[in-house]
Amino acid sequence: MASKTLFQTTMRTARSQRFSLLVLSFLANILLLASSIYMLQVFDRVLASGSLDTLIWLSVIAIFAIITYGFLEFARRKILNRTGAWVASELSPAVIKRTISARLEHGRSPAGLGDVKDVRNFLAGDAILAFLDAPWTPVFITVIWLMHPFLGMIAVAGAIMLFAIGVLHDILTRHRASTAAMQMREVNNDAQAYVENAETLAGMGMVEAVLANWKRSRAQAEADGSQAEETSSVLYNLSRSLRLALQIAILGTGAALVLRAELTAGGMIAASIILARALSPVERAISAWKAFGSYRLASGRLERLFRMTADDQPQVSLPKPEGKLEVTDLRYFSPETKAPIIRSVSMKLAPGTLCGVLGPSGSGKSSLCRLLVGAWRPNFGEVRLDGASLSDWNSTERGKFIGYLPQQTELFHGTIAQNIARMGEVDDAAVLAAARKAGAHGMILALEHGYETEVGNFADQLSGGQKQRIGLARALYKDPSLVVLDEPNSNLDGTGELALQQALVKMRKAGQTVVVVSHVPTLLRHMDKIAVIQDGTVAAFGNRDDIMRDMMAKGRHVTAKSASQAAE
Numbered sequence: 001m002a003s004k005t006l007f008q009t010t011m012r013t014a015r016s017q018r019f020s021l022l023v024l025s026f027l028a029n030i031l032l033l034a035s036s037i038y039m040l041q042v043f044d045r046v047l048a049s050g051s052l053d054t055l056i057w058l059s060v061i062a063i064f065a066i067i068t069y070g071f072l073e074f075a076r077r078k079i080l081n082r083t084g085a086w087v088a089s090e091l092s093p094a095v096i097k098r099t100i101s102a103r104l105e106h107g108r109s110p111a112g113l114g115d116v117k118d119v120r121n122f123l124a125g126d127a128i129l130a131f132l133d134a135p136w137t138p139v140f141i142t143v144i145w146l147m148h149p150f151l152g153m154i155a156v157a158g159a160i161m162l163f164a165i166g167v168l169h170d171i172l173t174r175h176r177a178s179t180a181a182m183q184m185r186e187v188n189n190d191a192q193a194y195v196e197n198a199e200t201l202a203g204m205g206m207v208e209a210v211l212a213n214w215k216r217s218r219a220q221a222e223a224d225g226s227q228a229e230e231t232s233s234v235l236y237n238l239s240r241s242l243r244l245a246l247q248i249a250i251l252g253t254g255a256a257l258v259l260r261a262e263l264t265a266g267g268m269i270a271a272s273i274i275l276a277r278a279l280s281p282v283e284r285a286i287s288a289w290k291a292f293g294s295y296r297l298a299s300g301r302l303e304r305l306f307r308m309t310a311d312d313q314p315q316v317s318l319p320k321p322e323g324k325l326e327v328t329d330l331r332y333f334s335p336e337t338k339a340p341i342i343r344s345v346s347m348k349l350a351p352g353t354l355c356g357v358l359g360p361s362g363s364g365k366s367s368l369c370r371l372l373v374g375a376w377r378p379n380f381g382e383v384r385l386d387g388a389s390l391s392d393w394n395s396t397e398r399g400k401f402i403g404y405l406p407q408q409t410e411l412f413h414g415t416i417a418q419n420i421a422r423m424g425e426v427d428d429a430a431v432l433a434a435a436r437k438a439g440a441h442g443m444i445l446a447l448e449h450g451y452e453t454e455v456g457n458f459a460d461q462l463s464g465g466q467k468q469r470i471g472l473a474r475a476l477y478k479d480p481s482l483v484v485l486d487e488p489n490s491n492l493d494g495t496g497e498l499a500l501q502q503a504l505v506k507m508r509k510a511g512q513t514v515v516v517v518s519h520v521p522t523l524l525r526h527m528d529k530i531a532v533i534q535d536g537t538v539a540a541f542g543n544r545d546d547i548m549r550d551m552m553a554k555g556r557h558v559t560a561k562s563a564s565q566a567a568e
């Protein structure tokens with residue numbers, strides 16, 4: 001049998017509140033009978049006997065019962081709210097982590113934080129209360145039946161009809177509501193992407209055009225959603241009217257029974273109040289159906305997310321590697337199309353080797369970098385550091401020994417120092433050393449708040465080159481054994497590039513293994529080895545001078561001038 005996912009165990013713990021909720025609901029529903037018993041007694045006893053004392057005592061008891069009911073109701077809601085908040089706090093970080101894994105392993109994630117919100121809203125909302133009260137419907141109907149079978153029959157018929165409306169509601173709205181919700185999610189994601197790419201849109205006058213497309217998609221989602229809402233509100237109103245009609249039916253029948261002396265006037269009023277209580281959960285369940293529908297879809301998606309991604313098991317701690325890199329028959333297929341992106345790449349680098357990676361656009365250089373740092377898991381083959389496969393390491397621990405600068409440098413919300421320290425505990429000396437090595441120290445000090453400058457949100461004022469230098473410092477933080485730099489000089493000026501060259505030389509001296517994707521001759525000049533990637537495979541690999549000479553002879557990819565500069 002498949003083991004339980006974190007989602008299942010969290011939901012199971014949440015369900016353990018069931019017992020206290022059931023007890024509270026039991027007491028609350030018993031107390032709900034107080035007002036009907038009060039009516040019964042007032043009509044049949046007080047009015048008949050004319051005893052003011054009895055009325056006062058009955059009223060005191062009824063008020064006490066209602067106040068107690070209020071406390072119980074408050075306690076029920078508090079438990080639900082706390083459970084909802086607890087579930088959200090347990091699931092949210094795990095969902096973010098799994099969403100990252102799903103993106104890396106499968107190209108997309110079936111669930112996100114919106115689903116956690118739906119689960120929370122359901123657990124903390126009215127729907128659960130309606131479901132908890134629903135078992136009381138037959139109890140209340142039995143009480144009415146005991147008062148008079150005729151009244152009982154009306155109550156049973158009413159409950160069946162209301163239930164049928166609930167089922168009809170589910171059948172008619174479930175599919176449409178879920179499609180509309182999915183479309184709305186996409187539409188909202190699009191809107192978010194527009195905001196994030198504000199400069200491109202504004203710079204090329206694209207705002208109106210993307211908005212026109214967006215409005216069309218939104219209108220479609222809205223149309224599906226409002227049709228589901230309309231069906232929902234028609235059925236909800238039908239159920240309300242039915243309940244009012246039942247109320248009249250029970251009062252009318254009760255009155256007829258009173259006339260025939262088969263029921264007391266108090267019994268008639270009490271039956272009408274109990275009927276309202278009996279049918280209320282059924283009616284509330286219809287309006288809570290939407291939350292339940294969203295919950296059902298969200299929990300399905302979350303369950304899929306937890307099933308499709310593996311837990312990062314705590315592996316055996318391994319010592320810091322020296323940096324011996326071995327890549328054997330590495331293959332990677334697109335998670336979505338299954339097209340090969342990397343086909344059989346093998347190479348070996350000794351510690352302290354600088355290896356340049358060249359190749360045409362789209363040949364797989366960045367993909368190889370992602371595999372080398374363990375961000376992507378290969379479909380076949382292995383990347384080994386000091387003989388241990390990257391998958392033998394826990395990803396957090398492995399990350400400490402690896403430095404990676406992707407093509408697009410993204411900084412995270414926090415200070416520059418925190419970003420360089422990889423958002424963990426800031427080791428000031430190590431941050432300074434990394435920044436100096438990356439040639440970023442002077443640039444950071446020139447900022448108004450220096451290392452304490454807040455970055456990583458829409459408001460951050462850093463240029464592309466500044467971000468790249470901070471990204472480089474982050475990659476060099478605490479001298480990792482393997483450093484992979486994907487076009488590290490794409491945004492650098494002369495000073496930045498010089499600093500990068502000096503950093504490369506220092507890394508070689510320190511015995512760090514470095515892989516650099518670059519076509520810039522001044523950088524390639526520092527390399528010991530060169531790997532030429534073409535169509536996802538290694539077209540050539542060897543000592544820099546040999547490869548460059550070979551490439552010059554074939555006139556391949558790098559221009560003869562840059563190759564000769566690099567070979568100098």
Ligand SMILES: Nc1ncnc2c1ncn2[C@@H]1O[C@H](COP(=O)(O)OP(=O)(O)OP(=O)(O)O)[C@@H](O)[C@H]1O
Nearest residue numbers: 107334335341359360361362363364365366367368
């Ligand atoms: N996340 C992904 N999912 C599916 N395919 C991808 C993904 N990332 C890249 N690819 C595909 O893999 C191939 C190699 O892309 P990659 O970015 O590794 O090339 P590259 O050599 O780094 O190119 P460039 O020099 O332009 O950056 C491309 O055909 C690309 O479409």
